[in-house]
Amino acid sequence: MDPHLLRTFVTVARTGSFSAAAAQLGYTQSAVSQQIAALESDLGLPLLHRRPVTPTEAGARLLDHAEPLLLRLRAARADVLRTAATPAHRLTLAATPLALNARLAVRLARARAAQPRLEITVRTCAREEVARQVTGGEAAMGLTDGIAAPSDPLPPPDAGPITIVGVSEESLVVALPADHPLADRPGLRLADLVDARWLQTTLCPVQRLRHLAGDGFPVALDYTGDDVHTVLNLVAAGHGLTLLPASVLATPAPATSVLATPAGRGVPLSAPRLVHRVELLHATLPAGPAARLAADLS
CATH class of the missing domain: 1.10.10.10 (Winged helix-like DNA-binding domain superfamily/Winged helix DNA-binding domain)
Structure with a gap:
């Protein structure tokens, strides 16, 4: 054909x-x-x-x-x-909305400082699109994220030959309104939240929660965008709970282990043991700026 x-x-x-x-x-x-x-x-x-x-x-x-x-x-x-190809000093980095966290942003800054001629464009897109752009040559490399058990890889994309390296893991929090009855708990178990109302988002699909903890997790609102501030505002207004990386709600509340922002609270997820994992995707990289950048991000 x-x-x-x-x-x-x-x-x-x-x-x-x-x-x-x-x-x-x-x-x-x-x-x-x-x-x-x-x-x-x-x-x-x-x-x-x-x-x-x-x-x-x-x-x-x-x-x-x-x-x-x-x-x-x-x-x-x-x-x-x-x-x-001649080694390029202008590269595109495709990334899912939560993949380029503070730790990786610092690594990226150090990589750029080490390669002053390097020009990088960061392009945000969905996880499947990141893999497509990397294998198709539209992006030199990509960063994708998701929820996984510690040290476990994310489900591999169906995108042809590709190298996948875990580059970051951090704890997860349950994002909820500041006045929620559970907002002052030191930790929350996912199994205790199966009857709570949840946001359906691309950042934390409800199907993933059901796979991890069984049936339940009724959807209160389906948000199809990928803006984290919008998600936090929806949580704060009582439209549903969600899981987020701890760094998204990174201001500690006084004298507690709870994380807080003006938009809501983040209570650490105590069980099951899950993390927010970020992986670096790239195809074969000849020696040059792209290979050095991949090494720096790893």
């Missing part, structure tokens, strides 16, 4: 529109229609219903295979080009 046709098929299936796919790919709508027809002819099966534009059963199966295949092709191309 022609990868160009696969790319067009994926774009049409994801946008649900031939015209939207044409605009995104820079083709005419007629060219998109011809490419889909050519792919269907090659396979001898209809792949898309036309009204509305949705994948057929065969199209849905192809979609499951097509995106990983295209990603691996991009990764292979980027890897080959990377071996012949």
Whole structure:
């Protein structure tokens, strides 16, 4: 199958529109229609219903295979080009919203001081997108984060050959309103909070909590953004609880182990033993500024 046709098929299936796919790919709508027809002819099966534009059963199966295949092709191309590239002093670092914590920000500052010519662009995106940008060559490296048991790796991304190194772990706190009945506790167990109302966020998916502690954790509000201050404001206003790295609520309340900010409180998570883990992702890095930066961040 022609990868160009696969790319067009994926774009049409994801946008649900031939015209939207044409605009995104820079083709005419007629060219998109011809490419889909050519792919269907090659396979001898209809792949898309036309009204509305949705994948057929065969199209849905192809979609499951097509995106990983295209990603691996991009990764292979980027890897080959990377071996012949002149070491660049302008790099992009892709990062999930909570990955570049205070500790790693200091390491980044030291790395820049050691390489004065180095220009770094930090680009925030979702975890899956970080891996895609790294393997596709759009970013020299990436930082991703998540909740894990101490020293346990995060679930690996399906993004082709990639090196993953753990670079930071810190404790977690339960973020709740300052006037919450549990706000002055020295610690909280996740199992005792299964009936509490929770925020559904990309920073702390409720599905992850259910995987760790069983059923429960009703969703009070679904927030699809990635701004930490918005999450804290929602918590402070009583829209639900969430888990956050301790450094997000880093001002200690007087004479207690509770962390506090004007937006709310963070009570240490006492059980189960979980941490906020940050991992560095990169493909093969030839000797040069990018390799030195990866070593400094590690």
